[in-house]
Amino acid sequence: MTTAKIRRSAINEAIRDAAIREFARNGLAGTSTQAIASSAGISKAQLHYYITSKEDLYQDVLGYIVSHWRELFSLSSSLEDPAEAIRNYVRNKVEHALEHPDVSRFFANEMARGAPEMGDYWEPLRASVEEANDTIRTWIDAGKIAPIDPLLFQINIWAVTQHYAEYEAQARKLMGTPEGQPMDAERIIAEASALFLRRCGLDEQGRRI
Template identity: 65%
Template sequence: MNPARKKRRLIRDAIRDAALREFARNGLAGTSTQAIADAAGISKAQLHYYISSKEDLYQEALGYILSEWREIFFLSSSRDDPETAIRTYIERKIRHGLEHPDSLRLFAKEMARGAPEMGEHWPGLQAAVDEASAVIQVWIDDGKIAAVDPLLFQINMWAVTQHYAEYEAQTRTLMKAGPNGPLDADRIVDEAIQLFLTRCGLAQPGEKE
């Protein structure tokens, strides 16, 4: 990659990260392009060189979040080993959320207001969910896991793995981590894995490694 192209890529990444941060905090309506430019460390004129509008940047942010989640699933997926797939998915999803909470908060904010900007993204999300449901159904049909509702199993995994970033202040208070102290990610990951392995018959209640 030549220096000019690398510089453009770095600026684009800075804009994306700044947009995720500002949209997560203030939503689409409450975020200005000036605030995004300031957060990215560039001028407003520079920002508009890279984006066509705030609304298009918001759509780009939503697409980026969903592509990240899809990538986490496929990195974790194993059609032959459901225990490894579930363990890996849950760990990666939780750690990713703790390291990049703005993505989860932005998506949660969009869902909370009725998802008016999600129109173009629903088909891709539905396709990814259907594909994952098909994998889970194969595990059930092959007797590798107990019968679960493939769709609700996924939704419940999202609820648990995303909670700690979406409700970070509550989590920090209840885990006595303080506003800036490190969260015990290993404890969170281990408990979530145990919960879902038990549900699909791959671990016994109360069983610890």
């Protein structure tokens, strides 16, 4: 890759990260291109060289998040050991929420206003969820876990794990974690993992109970 391409890639990444931060905090209507440019460390003129409009940038970021989440989070890659798959899924979700809270907030804000920009992104998201549903049904049919509702099981995991991003201020205050200090990820992961394993009729070692 040439120096020019490396620089262009770095600027595009900076713009995307800045857009996530600004849209997560202020929404689409409340975010200006000047705010995105300032957050990215570039001028407004430079920003408009790289994007066509604020609205198109929002769409690009939304598509990136859906695609990235499909790559990061999957219950379909560990068919043989449901306990390991669930523990890994919970860990990945919690760590991502704590390390990239603005990503969860961006998506939550889009859902809260009725998801008007989701459009074609629903289909890949639905496909990913259905793959995980099939995996969970396979575990149930094999007697590896107790009968559960596969879809609601996933939604409940999202609700628990993303809480620490979407309600970070509340979690920090109640857990006694000052701003700027990391929350206790292992404590959160252990509790959430135990909760969802128990719902599947498994103990913390993955044995049926």
